[in-house]
Amino acid sequence: MVRFKVSALVAAGAAVLFYLGVGWSNEGAPTEPPGPAHPPQGTSGERQLVPSTVVNDWPSNKPTATGADARADEVGSQFRSPNFVVHAPTPMMARVIASEAEFHRRALALKWLGQELPAWSKPCVVRFTVNHGASGGATTFTFGKNPAGEPVLTSASMELRDSFVQALNSTLPHEIMHTVLASHFGKQLPRWADEGIAVTAESDEEQFNHDVRVRELLNAGRGIRLRALLPMTEYPRDMIVLYAEGHSLARFLASRPAVATVLQDFPTVGTMFPITGEDRHRRLIAFVQLGTRDNTVESWSKAAKDVYGFNSIDELEEAWMTSLKQPPSRVKPKAGQAPVPTKQNAEDNRIPPARLPTEPLPVPPKP
Known part of the structure; x- marks a missing residue:
């Protein structure tokens, strides 16, 4: 997902804060999209990021957590809703994010598809980290086929790094929209x-x-x-x-x-x-x-x-x-x-x- 703010352009000398939204994989075997590992800076201070098929890059200098580091991020509070398992710093944050995720999943599906999505066979795991600086979101999907040979979404996981309010206002709805589209089309x-x-x-x-x-x-x-x-x-x-x-x-x-x-x-x-x-x-x-x-x-x-x-x-x-x-x-x-x-x-x-x-x-x- 990309985000930029007019106020940020003024406050940071035309710097543009933006972030990526989706990583894709097929049949559980992700492939890396072509592109340079470290693209050059764009004009007006825009950082050109290359998406990863596992977890998309973040517009910050902090590396994305993987392996043991990723598991360490889950230390905190967890809340389970029908379609999401949310890891967050506090129980209140976990409950609110799960509730908002379910709300947007239903509302966006009704708006764009005219009907609610069926329950996912596996809940989408959401990991939220409070970040008041460079922020972003990333969602990873795995696709497969159902017994009839039709493309389907088989799993999804999401990471959010933002202030709590901004995550609720923009980052989370953006990523949930990705999951609605992935559920409907079953493919990239x-x-x-x-x-x-x-x-x-x-x-x-x-x-x-x-x-x-x-x-x-x-x-x-x-x-x-x-x-x-x-x-x-x-x-x-x-x-x-x-x-x-x-x-x-x-x-x-x-x-x-x-x-x-x-x-x-x-x-x-x-x-x-x-x-x-x-x-x-x-x-x-x-x-x-x-x-x-x-x-x-x-x-x-x-x-x-x-x-x-x-x-x-x-x-x-x-x-x-x-x-x-x-x-x-x-x-x-x-x-x-x-x-x-x-x-x-x-x-x-x-x-x-x-x-x-x-x-x-x-x-x-x-x-």
Whole structure:
């Protein structure tokens, strides 16, 4: 999970605090994603982190605990709820985190899937450490197949390092959203969808900061073309772009009305997403489900047309970019405006520098 705060940029000389969210493994045999072990620093003090498939890196100088050190972290209080086993410094913290985890698991599943998740066969182990400095969260998944040969989530574990209040407000909901998506799809999702949707579970203030940041990144020419972003299953070198752009695209799509006449042709999808329904969160899940069938530019273009009526990924990109010409807002954005033709090289995966507003409209004085 990535997090950054506008106040942090000012207080720390444009330093950006952010953290990672998910490590993936398949059939209990994790593989290390490609990438340098110690990527260089990005601009404006951004630390470029490489995710681990076991426990993702943290934006701090402290190494992640493993083995005996990890077991030592469990010394403290433990609380067991139906789907979570929480280790925390105090009994109260353990009870509250478990309660909040169950609440978000249910609420986010209802919001995005339209139904609660079945109970997990193994509880998700959550280890919380109070950290008032560099903070973050990481969730590790193991996937397998059920007797019918369908992909399923087989286990999950989570680590949270944050202040107690901030963990409850943003870090925990973000990580729980990852578990909801992993439970539903039973497999690794493209990173923009997994991280972008997870960021929508964070606090309004955190989302506003992402909304500002995506405009700054696009203005700097650091945006990634959607034809490259949508199928992306590994974190790019410039990961802050993936988080900010993925969140922006997820919010944009979740705000749009759907076309979705094709959904009736897919029983497993159509039964979950009534053609006459206006549930835009579940429409986005349907878009991801259709796009990841082959996870190619062609499959994503077809999903964009079938669900949202865009003729191509490029047309979707134009509409999304047009929507960003409105100033950032803490209110969920309205549906994007009509696509604007652009003259871009289809072979170039970088969106050219844009001129998008990064400050909200001034609040008119009270009469």
